Amino acid sequence: MLEQLGALGPQALLLALMVAVVAAIIIVTIIMALGAPRARLKKRIAAVAGHGPILAVDPTTAGNAKKLQGSKRKVAEKLKEAEQEGKKRRGAMLQQALIHAGLTMQPRKFIIISLISGLVLTALVWASGMPSIFLLAAAPIGAFGIPKLVLNFLVKRRLGKFTANFADAIDVIVRGVRSGLTVGECLAIVSREIPAPVGSEFALVNEGTRLGMTTSEVLQRLSDRVPTPEVRFFAIVLTTQQSTGGNLAETLAKLSDVLRQRKKMKDKVQALSSEAKASAAIIGSLPFIMMAGMSFSQPHMLMLLFTHPTGHMLLGVGATMMVIGMLVMRQMINFDF
Known part of the structure; x- marks a missing residue:
């Protein structure tokens, strides 16, 4: 067997490798097609319920500190905890990256597309008659480099669009609270009136609330799906306000002003x-x-x-x-x- 493989030229070996990869892709595609209904159900449940630890706020304060100081200390502690959890999760899983990009495909489908990309780029380099050394670089670039760049671009574009409209969504909540609406009703208005991805994300928040999840849970899921500092600020402020009380409209109005100043500085x-x-x-x-x-x-x-x-x-x-x-x-x- 080894002698027969040695008798084959490098082009024949490359062709055999391409045929094996195509056969593997076809087999995996058939398996995905057979399990598609269950996968869609699991994906819908995961989109609503999410995963990861719950962002909870401890209602007790240490000692006899003042109420305002205790609230500020809690916000700082929870902000640090959320930052640490975000660093642990961010980019650690392909599933998270796909969610951040707003893609509905499963990780295995993305891997198959990456393999096809590497195979196509390798075939193009081979067909162009370039030296064999370029074939060694074409496969990893096509399978890992190009798909990763595209995914990072989609993630950055979606998070940028979310941040651009997020301050307007907070202003809608502020005006709704001042007019006497509940926070849930304000979130429903945001999901209808603010364009995607802000509206679609807040729709998932409302859906999770209707399923019986607490506000802390749905906000933590929102922070997982959209890992930006602005969303973490919003989640921590809202959960802290529910625990300690205070003027929610004034707090969110200040948060909206901070977000607009951040955007102005970034521009x-x-x-x-x-x-x-x-x-x-x-x-x-x-x-x-x-x-x-x-x-x-x-x-x-x-x-x-x-x-x-x-x-x-x-x-x-x-x-x-x-x-x-x-x-x-x-x-x-x-x-x-």
Whole structure:
């Protein structure tokens, strides 16, 4: 058997590997199709009930501290706990990342799509006649790099849209509370009037409340599905207010003002760093522009990079230096809030 495999060329071995991967994908797809009804039911229950620890607020205070100071201390403690729990869960599971991106697919389906992406990119590189060294890079880039970049882009876009409309949702709740409506009725109005993803997330909050979950539970599930500081602030303020009492409308109004100030500061930072980002994009694209130009003017000189071993080494060194440079520039011009 080993002698027969050794007699096969590298192209035949690659073709056999591609056939095996396609067969595995077909088998997994059939299994997914057979278990689709139960999977949809579990997914719906998970969307409403969520998972993870419950965000609870201890109603007792230590000593004879004043009520206001005790409330502030509780908010700070719960904010720290929520931050620690978010760091443990964030990015640890593929299922969480898919939920953050607003995708309804199961993790195994995403894995199958990633494998198909890697297989397609490998086949394209093989069909183009590039050296075998590029095949080693094409498979992991297509299976892990590209799907991860797409997923991160979807997560960032959805969380950005949620944050952009979240302050308006809080203003709706403030006006509803001041007019005499309950918090549940205000949340129902938000789910109907505010566009997605804010409206759809608050609809899940209302659905969980109707199923008998407490406010702390549904807010914790909301914080798990939308892991942003703004949502954690909202969940902690609301649960703390229910425990200690106070003017909810005034508290949420101050929270809305804080969120708008955060957004204004973030927009200002983005505007100030836009010049550096444009410079980084231009510098990063120059090598590819030069290669495209040389492919028309001096193609025989450019092909030495792809046909000669020294050219392969130079391409590898150049790609490594470009990646390091782009990562350094990205860390310099990106700011977290």
